[in-house]
Amino acid sequence: MSAVFTIAWRDIRATFASPKGCAIFFFFLGFMGVFFYNFLHEFVKLTERAPMYGGEAPTLEQLLRALFYNLHFILVLVIPAVTMSSFSEERRNQTIRLLQTSPVTATQIVLGKFIATAAILAMVLAVSAVYPLFIKAFGNPDGSLILTSYLGIFLLMCAQLAFGLWVSSMTTNQFMAFLFTMFGLFLLLILNWLAPSFNSGGLFEGLLKYIASTDHLDVFFKGMLTVNDVAYFVCFAALFLFFTNVVLDSQRWR
């Protein structure tokens, strides 16, 4: 286990030794800030106008949900940037030789890389909590909804990271890793909308919708926690970590 943390700790330090770590924080929080400002502005406007038109004022929960949905979009851009270098850079600089000739298993390497990327993004997520906490400080939204939403986002993030690591392990070109991861995650995001055009109402549509991440995330954003949806993300992450492990281990006998 110590080998896993040795590898993870080195990766975390390396990320923050370069401008990369700061850039991730900057873009993530910057975009979140812009969205937050925009949504809040809209929210206040609608709340003011609601009595005039006789409609219902929007709720704080709706504001939060809008915010979290956008987090999903930002992650599609940020995750590939974090995972692209994990293996491809090491393979390109040949530093992977150091890991390959050390008494550590492929599984330990994969877990180390996964924990490193997950820890970096968990830090970003933790800092991004400033926006929901702001709402909490000045209003009274459902606190548990914030918690389940964050849990959902965290699980989604782990699943996406596993996918990104798998792509990264297969190429020595960081740009290719970035591109394929981004399109893969984007496809996963829009699969929900694409599904009906493939096979409307059929079994296949149901399957595609199940694979898509959006529906599962909705449940968390509604403040619910179900075994079904937690299992979806955990299985997703485990599957792609397993794939990464296979890719890495296969280099040993190929």
Added chain:
Amino acid sequence: MIEVSGLTKRFGSVQALRDVSFKVERGQIVGFLGANGAGKTTTMDIMCGCIGADSGSSKIAGFDIMEQPLEAKRRLGYLPDVAPLHMEMRVADYVTFAARLHKVPTLQLRKQVDEAVERLSLGDVRHRLVGNLSKGYRQRVALAQAIVHNPEVLILDEPTEGLDPNQILHIRELIKSLAGQHTIILSSHILSEVQNTCDRIVIIHNGAVVQQGSVEELASQAASGRIYRIRVARNVDQLVPLLNTINQIIAPRVIDKINCEVEFGLSKGADEQIVDEVAKLVVNGGYGLRELALKTHSLEDVFFQLTH
């Protein structure tokens, strides 16, 4: 200590290795000699478990690298041809990282890192970033990474590549000082380096081992087909038929008419006293002996013969 048997490896249409086998005893330094692209790095990569072989096996300290990789790798220090350096790390941090990966107990971590840094005289740069160091320093950092956990077996792929003469000398001394407690394989395409540091030599050409033995064995093999050069004052044309009459002399020929130089070889197992006879012949025949010399023979001849 190291046992490589029957390694073959094919990259697409290129046959990189054909049935490579050799053994290294405990405490020996073995030179792995070959031209560029002969298969040195491929063999070493397979020995360290970085890539797999199509067939054959490699054992480190009795542990098969494919079957028991963790046990084998625990006893192994590897310096690849491209140094596996993390440019954004500090020297001491990097060496510590390598030590941790190789399961050096936490209590001894500091001591062993200090020792490795000391041995490669990296004390002045231990807090500098690896990326800011010169090539020679980087190579030494990479070497520190390989020896920090005191491995029983050291595999060094062209350890002195890109160093200046002083540093080469330093690294050679270091490698020699490591012998005995460590078993070392080092690859090189520079003969003199191998000749100076190694006990045994394995010569590889086009992916196959063409010769192996101790430095003396190989050198004496080169000597067995010795060639002499003789320079006389006059009548060089008549000297050749005369030399032909001596039994154990083969293929005498004029190589330089103007300077009156003749070259001749001694057949295998020939007595060196033949040379006395030749000298007598020349002096008595009134040719005027000016020079009689053994054409330099060394490992280079063996290497040249085997790889051409």
